[in-house]
Amino acid sequence: MEEQIPSSVIDKPKVLLVDDEESILSSLRRLLRGQPYDVLLASSGAQALEIMGQHPVDLVMSDARMPGMDGATLLAQIHQRHPATTRILLTGYADLPTIIKAINEGQIHRYISKxxxxxxxxxxxxxxLELQHSERERLRLLKLxxxxxxxLKTLNATLEKHVVSRTAELQQTADMLDLAYEELKHSYVTGTEVFSLLANLRLPPAKQTNRQIIELVRxxxxxxxxxxxxxxxxxxxxxxxxxxxxxxxxxxxxxPSDLLHHIDRDRYRAYPKxxxxxxxxLDPMKDAARLILHxxxxxxxxxxPDRLKGEAIPFGSRLLKLAVDFIELQRGLILERQMNSDEALVYIRQYAGRLYDPDLIEDFIQVCAAFLSDVTLADPSVKVLTTRELAPGMILARNLxxxxxxxxxxxxxxxxxxxVDKLIAFESMEGAKYSVFVKVPEEEEGGILEVG
Structure with a gap:
């Protein structure tokens, strides 16, 4: 049976706080006083489930360590019984197994450290709560x-034009959303890129690395x-x-990893494992996981972690280290000084044969040069067009x-x-103007040749 979405989409959102320590609950209640939420309190997992059986709840924030039923178990049960409720884990411990369990079984939105x-x-x-509201609005629009x-199937033919014109905007939005989700469903790689945002959420924009490393590897x-x-x-x-x-x-x-000491340095060395x-x-991730390990x-x-040497290190791991270090050196995540791209390449060349595979260095530097100068635009068959200049047969050179x-x-x-028509309509509805990178196999002086 499909769970009913809480009615608090219109009313004030209901937030349930769960912690076995009364002092923590009191502190949280004081913090949320004056916020536009209805706050509910529970001192145990069982009490939290009882409250949720009586009231629609939009968001649950639970402590990780509680007697009887811990936070990860509680959030997993809430995920099964009330999947529309957003779940957040509150923990004062660096308890990776609990966090993993909460992510895998409880499908949590975030965890917050005490x-x-x-x-x-x-x-x-x-x-x-804003993200939750947006998703509910999307579901409402799709249902509508x-x-x-x-x-439309039951309306008289004379009314069809009128109905289509009134629902056109909704239909265009739903079509583009369905198309986007269909693409995601067929691309496991795209799914991992979306999941990588979890790590980026923990970093300020100037320290984020994943997107640049992905593009460099590509x-x-x-x-x-x-x-x-x-x-x-x-x-x-x-x-x-x-x-x-x-x-x-x-x-x-x-x-910067070079400035970490004692326990923090040991934790740093454990992160690949x-x-x-x-x-x-995850079976499709096993080979990628091995590259990450080394x-x-x-x-x-x-x-x-295994002190592998030379060609005993998987080729993909050697390449990934070059890409990771090249970007992290520029983000100030390895050395205290934040390098520019040229300095980072000089550093990599300096440590060839010590940190890096010497046979990969010069070739990797050439790839970086192409990456920095925009390898897409360097391809003469790639053009940057507006949506109205697009033609059937063109191939996207970059994600849109x-x-x-x-x-x-x-x-x-x-x-x-x-x-192409849907892209034009969606762009118009959003009030945006997209620059679309496409491959055009042939060109004529009078303009871009449409290819079928």
Whole structure:
């Protein structure tokens, strides 16, 4: 039976706080006083489930460590019984197994460490509820669209034009959403890129790395003609190489690895293994997980976790280390000084034969040069067009994203007439203006030649 979405989409959102310590509940209640939420309190998992059986709840924030039923178990049960409720884990422990269980079984939105920062906690709650509201609105629009489509079948032919004109905007939105989700469903690689946002959420924009590493790896794979399987594994490894850092504190996340000491340094050296452990249960991720496990090995054998040396290190791991270090050096995540791209390449060349495979260095530097100069635009068959200049047969050279970041179409998609029309309509509805990177096999002086 489909769960009823809480009615608090219109009313004030209901937030349920769960903790066995009365002092924590009191602190949270004081913090949320004056916020536009109805706050409910529970001192145990059982009491929380009882409350949720009586009231529609929009968001549950639960402590991880509680007697009887811990937070991960509670959130997993809420996920099964009330999937529309957003779930957040509150923990004062660096308890990776509990966090993994909450992610895998409870499908949590975020976890927050104790002691929390008041402003960050309030921001997290507000963003989670806004995201939840947006998703409910999307479902409402999709349901309304399907209902109107059924009504269209029963209307008189003289009313069809009137009905179509009134539902056109909704239909266009639903079509583009369905198209985006269909593309995601058929692309496991795209799914890992979306999942990699979990790590990026823990970092300020200037410290985020995943997107640049993914694109750099893709450029390498394309230039060297790597087979589809190897390219897919490398791309997924680039997307999720740092997922094992999710249990770190915020300060540790942005501290250069060269400045870490004692316990923090030991935790840093453990992150490739933790990343691999999180991904090994997913069968399509096993090969990518192995690349992640060994991407901090060093050519001279001084790396971690297994001190592999030379060609005993998987090729993909050697390449991933080059890409990770090249980007992280520029983000100030390795050394205290933040390098520019040229300095980062000089550093990599300096440590050839010690940290890096010496046979890969010069070739990798050439790939970086192409990457930095925009390898897409360097291809003479690639053009940047508006949506109204698109023609059937053109092939997307880059992912096309909406202004809000939503993926519309994957690179490699072959355009057809209906798809171009939908892009134009969606762009008009959003009030946006997209620059679309496409491959055009042929050109004439009078303009772009339409290819079928």
């Amino acid at each position: 002691p929390w920062n008041d402003e960050e906690l309030l921001l997290t709650l507000r963003q989670a 669209t399907r209902l109107q489509n059924e009504q 450029v390498y794979c394309k230039r060297h003609g790597l087979d589809e399987g190897s390219s897919r594994d490398l791309t997924m490894a680039a997307a999720l190489y740092n997922i094992g850092k999710l249990s770190w504190t915020d300060s540790m996340m942005i501290t 933790q990343s691999e452990s999180l991904l090994m249960t 991407h901090q090995e060093r050519w001279d054998g001084s790396g971690f 994203n909406a202004d809000n970041g939503m993926l519309l179409l994957n690179a490699g998609k072959v355009l057809n007439g209906p798809l």
